[in-house]
Amino acid sequence: MKKILAVLLFAVLIIGCGPKMAKQETLDAIAEARAALEAAQARIAELEAERSALEARMAELEQGIMDMNEEIDIVQDKIDTKCKKMKSTK
Numbered sequence: 001m002k003k004i005l006a007v008l009l010f011a012v013l014i015i016g017c018g019p020k021m022a023k024q025e026t027l028d029a030i031a032e033a034r035a036a037l038e039a040a041q042a043r044i045a046e047l048e049a050e051r052s053a054l055e056a057r058m059a060e061l062e063q064g065i066m067d068m069n070e071e072i073d074i075v076q077d078k079i080d081t082k083c084k085k086m087k088s089t090k
Helices: 002-017 024-089
Strands: none
Touching: none
16 A cells, blocks of 8 residues: 555656646747847847957058158158258358
């Protein structure tokens, strides 16, 4: 009798704690969340690529500014030299 009762209790325990199927609503919510995650990851990749392109463009512009500053310095030196010559000849 005790064995039968133990087997029945064990069977109830297994059936009660066994795997349960997810509801369709839960599966739909998971699928929707997964799609949103994939879309967000794609957007992140796009934004990272855009950021890299913008950083490269910024580096180009900064180099252009440095080159222009060098040209300004050269022109300023020429102007200063010409002005000194003109003052010394007077």
